[in-house]
Amino acid sequence: MIVALHEGFYGASSGTGFSNRAFLTALARLLPVGRLAVITPHLPASSGTRDPRWTAEVQHMLKQAEAEIITIPGGHAAVNSVHNCEQLCDLVGEVAVRIASRSGRCLLIGLDVPFLGLAPYTPPAMELLLIPRSTAALTQPQDRNRVRWERAGLRAATTRGGRVGAISRHMRGHLIVSCGLRRSSVVEIPNGLILEETGKPSAVLPLPFPARGGFLLAMGRPVPTKGFEDLLTALHILKDQGIRLPHLLLAAATPDAADGPTPYQDRLASAMHEFGLDATLITRFSPAIRSWLHSPALRAVVVPSREEPFGRVPLEAFAAGAGPVVATSAGGLAQTVVEGETGFTSAPGDAASLAVAIRRAVTVMPRQRARLVQAGTALLRSRHDYEASIGSALDRIAPWALAPIPAADSRAR
Structure with missing residues (x-):
């Protein structure tokens, strides 16, 4: 089995990197020893986007599985066009x-968009x-x-009998309706967390001082689809209403800050x-930003996305x-954050609706908060065990x- 990935081997700058690493980890456990090969674009040690600790952990995990690792030219520029x-x-x-x-x-697995053109x-x-x-x-x-x-790459792959994995019900519908794929070509591989991601992280990032008395947390790539401007507008609405709010930690972050803030971050x-x-x-x-999910000072986690194919942050919050x-109810978020059951929801791109949901979250009674967290944890365990999802999909396809591996082949290897 060969896996090609662009993000997740040397580090992560988004949920994609975390999901890709989890995918590799699951395969290393599921497959017989020596049956996995990994192909990834080379990223030099001097690169500001390479995380030495992350890289060492991934390489050690793959070495234990006796996986073959092949690096090819490219780096981050490989997906720019x-x-x-x-x-x-x-x-x-x-x-x-x-x-x-x-x-x-x-079986060649292409993890994420850069590899959708593999078929030709x-x-x-x-x-x-x-x-x-x-x-x-x-x-x-x-x-x-x-x-x-x-779309051409996806259709070329399925025309020759290849499969496309759907990470959520939302993505399954999108692949069938918007991309024109046959239902039989789409296999469900629900995204989720592996066991290592459900415990306390080993690397803990100190809280900024203003957040130590209580804080809201939002995190993701600094792009408009993450809805961070809607979040700031919602907090402005609540401030004008005289609602007392905790400090906001907004990690709209990129892995390389050498060039300074992006225009969106400036906005x-x-x-x-x-x-x-x-x-x-x-x-x-920094991956250690996730450690703030375990802080007793955390009052609420906010995911204000306008579009979200899946959304790992709610699951990470449930695990913590x-x-x-x-x-918001955008895309895959509607699967994990259910109004009044596992959290509070709002309409995508609607700051007023988001303000109402945040107000409910910061004024929730302790008993109700405990019920929400318990329900979220139960949902994570029952529906979003990523290793189980991957194993089930591979068992089918x-x-x-x-x-x-037969004993004779094992001795030969």
């Missing part, structure tokens, strides 16, 4: 063919599974060139100043026993990959 994605798919296809030549059967660069006998964690049609509909490329900082909000903007990403969770 459709042309670069095509080159990346070409390189991955070439390497995958060499690996597959040593095996009687091979691999032989028809090679089985394909593509797992898009989002699409340009959802997040960048104005980029028609990328939308066309992604957020300006809105905070204009509204006179009690808030801290974090612009540099954090809450209440406030989220590639049971041969999970079969034990």
Whole structure:
């Protein structure tokens, strides 16, 4: 089994990186030893976006599984354009063919958008599974060139018998309706957390001083679809209503701060100043930001996304026993944050609606908060065990990959 990934091997700057690492970890446990190969673009040690600790942990985990690791040219520039994605798919296809030549059967898994164009660069006998964690049609509909490329790649893969993994019911509907894929070609692989992600993190980031008396937490990539401007407007509405609010920690962060804040981060900082909000903007990403979910000073987690194919943050909050969770009903969030059951919800892009949900969260009684957290934890365990989801999907589409290696083959290896 070969896995091609772009983010998650050397570090993470978004939920995609965390999900990809979890996917690799699950495969390393599910597959017989020595049956996994990983292909990823090389990222030099000097890169500001490479996390040494993260990289060492992933490499150690793969070494224990006796996985083969192949790096190819590219780095982060590999996904900057459709042309670069095509080159990346070409390189991955070439390497995958060499690996597959040593095996009687091979499944090539392309994790996320950069690998949706793999079909033309691999032989028809090679089985394909593509797992898009989002699409340009959802997040960048104005980029028609990328939308066309992604849809063409998905259709080319399924036409030759490949499968496409749906990380949520929302994504399944999008793949079938918007991308025109046959239902039989879409396999459900619900996103979730693996066991390691449900405990307390080993790396803890100190809380900024203003947050130590109580805080709201929101985090994600600094892009408009994350709805952070809606969040700031909602807090401004509540402030004008005289509602006393905890400090806001807004981690709208990128992994490389060498070039300074992005224009969107500047907009957020300006809105905070204009509204006179009690808030801290974090612009540099660190995986340890997640440790704040375990802080006893946390009053609520807010996920104000305008579009969200899945959304890992609510599950991470449930795993940490954090809450209440406030989220919009955008996309996959509607699966995990259920109004009055696991959290409080609002309409996407509606700051007034979001203000009402936040007010309910910060005024919730302790007993109700405990019920919400308990229900969220139960949902995580029953529906979003990522290793179980991956194992179930592979058992349906590639049971041969999970079969034990015969003793003779094991001795030869």
